[in-house]
Amino acid sequence: MEVLLEYVKDMPKVGTSYRFDLSSLISPLFFTWIVELLFPVSVMLTYLVYEKQQKLKIMMKMQGLKDGPYWMISYGYFFVLSVVYMTFFVIFGSLIGLNFFRVNNYGIQIVFFFVYINLQIAFAFFVASFFSSVKIATVIGYIYVFGSGLLGAFLFRFFIEDINFSRGWILVMEIVPGFSLYRGLYELGQYAFSGNAMGATGMMWENLKDPINGMRDILIVMTVEWALMLVLAFYLDQVSSIGGSVGNPLLFFRCLQKKYAPPLQSSFVQQNHKVAVDMEKADVAQERHVVEQLLMDSNANQAIICDNLRKVYPGKDGNPDKLAVRGLSLALPKGQCFGMLGPNGAGKTSFISMMVGLTKPTSGTAYAHGMDIRMDMDDIYTNMGVCPQHDLLWETLTGKEHLFFYARLKNLKGAALVKAVNDSLKSVTLFHGGVGDKQVGKYSGGMKRRLSVAISLIGDPKVVYMDEPSTGLDPASRNNLWNIVKEAKRNRAIILTTHSMEEAEVLCDRLGIFVDGEFQCLGNPKELKARYGGAYIFTVTTPPEQESEIEQLVHRLSPSANKIYNLSGTQKFELPKQEVRIADVFHAVERAKSRLSIHAWGLVDTTLEDVFIKVAKGAPVFNDVA
Numbered sequence: 334m335e336v337l338l339e340y341v342k343d344m345p346k347v348g349t350s351y352r353f354d355l356s357s358l359i360s361p362l363f364f365t366w367i368v369e370l371l372f373p374v375s376v377m378l379t380y381l382v383y384e385k386q387q388k389l390k391i392m393m394k395m396q397g398l399k400d401g402p403y404w405m406i407s408y409g410y411f412f413v414l415s416v417v418y419m420t421f422f423v424i425f426g427s428l429i430g431l432n433f434f435r436v437n438n439y440g441i442q443i444v445f446f447f448v449y450i451n452l453q454i455a456f457a458f459f460v461a462s463f464f465s466s467v468k469i470a471t472v473i474g475y476i477y478v479f480g481s482g483l484l485g486a487f488l489f490r491f492f493i494e495d496i497n498f499s500r501g502w503i504l505v506m507e508i509v510p511g512f513s514l515y516r517g518l519y520e521l522g523q524y525a526f527s528g529n530a531m532g533a534t535g536m537m538w539e540n541l542k543d544p545i546n547g548m549r550d551i552l553i554v555m556t557v558e559w560a561l562m563l564v565l566a567f568y569l570d571q572v573s574s575i576g577g578s579v580g581n582p583l584l585f586f587r588c589l590q591k592k593y594a595p596p597l598q599s600s601f602v603q604q605n606h607k608v609a610v611d612m613e614k615a616d617v618a619q620e621r622h623v624v625e626q627l628l629m630d631s632n633a634n635q636a637i638i639c640d641n642l643r644k645v646y647p648g649k650d651g652n653p654d655k656l657a658v659r660g661l662s663l664a665l666p667k668g669q670c671f672g673m674l675g676p677n678g679a680g681k682t683s684f685i686s687m688m689v690g691l692t693k694p695t696s697g698t699a700y701a702h703g704m705d706i707r708m709d710m711d712d713i714y715t716n717m718g719v720c721p722q723h724d725l726l727w728e729t730l731t732g733k734e735h736l737f738f739y740a741r742l743k744n745l746k747g748a749a750l751v752k753a754v755n756d757s758l759k760s761v762t763l764f765h766g767g768v769g770d771k772q773v774g775k776y777s778g779g780m781k782r783r784l785s786v787a788i789s790l791i792g793d794p795k796v797v798y799m800d801e802p803s804t805g806l807d808p809a810s811r812n813n814l815w816n817i818v819k820e821a822k823r824n825r826a827i828i829l830t831t832h833s834m835e836e837a838e839v840l841c842d843r844l845g846i847f848v849d850g851e852f853q854c855l856g857n858p859k860e861l862k863a864r865y866g867g868a869y870i871f872t873v874t875t876p877p878e879q880e881s882e883i884e885q886l887v888h889r890l891s892p893s894a895n896k897i898y899n900l901s902g903t904q905k906f907e908l909p910k911q912e913v914r915i916a917d918v919f920h921a922v923e924r925a926k927s928r929l930s931i932h933a934w935g936l937v938d939t940t941l942e943d944v945f946i947k948v949a950k951g952a953p954v955f956n957d958v959a
């Protein structure tokens with residue numbers, strides 16, 4: 334049967350104009366990405382990890398910046414940046430007419446974005462604790478941003494819209510800051526869309542009570558999480574800054590316990606080192622004794638006292654523990670420069686690291702102007718300067734900005750601050766020609782080194798540590814640097830490590846040759862040369878076929894002469910001083926010249942280098958462990 338519908342028409346209705354809502358097209362995913370992008374890009378995570386990777390944070394700490402101000406400055410910087418970013422975001426969105434911003438209550442938006450940016454900053458501090466490489470942190474940051482947005486839009490959203498899905502589980506998922514952000518933006522979007530479609534308003538304060546509106550829950554979740562995340566981030570930061578790892582959370586509490594432990598009188602007295610002392614060289618044992626006496630004397634006024642410092646690095650992958658410093662005792666008065674000489678791997682940097690608070694001593698301790706490195710490091714930092722082995726500088730800051738920053742940390746202000754910075758730049762020849770105003774990234778290696786030395790001395794610190802300060806400097810710059818150090822040591826105590834015997838002789842009032850974690854000898858350069866250098870060094874170069882005749886000549890001059898070097902006709906002998914007279918050597922060589930081809934020859938007193946080689950070679954090698 335055929336039904337005729339020819340004259341049937343739609344029921345007439347009231348005409349409406351089409352409302353195009355761009356916000357609903359854009360979707361919360363786009364907004365999530367916009368808001369989250371501040372997290373990994375050049376600020377926040379990258380910035381925090383960069384300072385850690387470049388050890389700039391520890392450098393700032395060593396120059397006197399305490400944890401509280403560091404956190405407040407960094408947090409404040411991120412907060413201001415985020416507020417400006419979000420304000421532009423909301424104003425721009427409103428100006429181009431997006432209902433997402435225009436129809437929802439601005440008060441709700443402000444509270445929501447305020448809580449979120451704080452959570453995001455706390456989250457960046459928290460995540461930064463787990464990374465020490467900027468590249469990895471940035472990649473992970475981007476993965477988090479894009480991943481949380483996509484998962485939010487294509488997974489989390491369906492859970493929200495599925496009325497049968499457990500609300501409890503949704504709350505759990507909203508612990509991920511990316512999801513809570515997505516949820517908030519989703520709710521704002523939903524209210525804006527329905528408000529727009531029905532010609533009503535978007536989300537108002539009273540809508541927070543709506544059973545389907547998740548805004549109230551996420552505001553609570555984000556606020557609680559912000560507070561917890563901050564505490565957790567601070568805790569992890571403390572754990573890592575005391576030389577531990579994030580994987581060892583109990584360390585922090587152990588260190589807190591140690592912090593309030595009563596100071597020891599002298600670990601020397603407590604530990605039975607009698608046997609070790611008996612075996613020690615007399616000067617090293619004497620120094621230990623001096624330290625022991627000073628620790629008993631409450632009026633002792635030494636700049637630095639090291640009391641039986643030990644450092645053991647735990648063995649990894651089945652390797653035994655490494656005893657890097659084996660009970661170092663040393664007393665240093667103000668006005669003295671102490672030089673630490675030692676072969677590679679002797680433990681010099683491990684010692685300096687303990688003194689500047691980079692690592693904790695395994696046992697023993699040290700005092701800088703009476704303050705204990707185990708407990709008072711923050712106070713020690715205000716009066717300490719450090720020139721680390723590797724330059725720790727911001728590539729984008731100028732030399733002058735570095736000095737201003739560190740001088741301010743040392744409480745210099747006004748005219749004194751400007752004078753100190755300019756004097757410092759002049760002293761390391763970085764003042765003229767506007768060099769101080771150039772970015773450090775454009776400096777040569779030598780300029781960076783000179784800047785590091787200037788930083789270590791700015792603000793008149795009373796104790797200064799320099800780890801191989803002249804490494805990489807040309808001879809002229811090195812001489813200049815030596816003059817600075819000579820001037821600087823007048824009213825402070827300086828400990829420097831070096832591989833240059835010349836530097837040690839020029840700068841140091843006292844030296845210690847440090848081999849395999851312990852001092853082999855202590856004394857001023859002259860004493861050491863006199864003690865270990867009872868011989869002249871005779872060097873002679875002839876054609877290789879005349880080597881044996883030279884050897885016979887030397888043994889006629891000094892029967893106990895000892896050949897210490899021989900290469901292609903160049904021979905080096907040690908001639909005991911009691912066996913030879915300098916004049917006899919001169920005569921013998923002059924006579925020999927008539928029958929031998931002597932290209933060059935020389936006779937010198939023992940140098941510090943000879944002493945160093947002799948002591949380092951003669952030192953016992955320990956294969957033992959802690």
Ligand SMILES: Nc1ncnc2c1ncn2[C@@H]1O[C@H](COP(=O)(O)OP(=O)(O)OP(=O)(O)O)[C@@H](O)[C@H]1O
Pocket residue numbers: 646647655656657675676677678679680681682683684
């Ligand atoms: N973090 C560490 N973990 C394990 N072993 C370490 C660690 N740091 C240093 N060591 C080891 O401790 C010993 C002393 O190292 P240290 O860097 O203190 O020597 P150094 O005298 O400063 O050497 P250089 O003159 O080459 O700088 C070395 O055998 C080194 O391998």
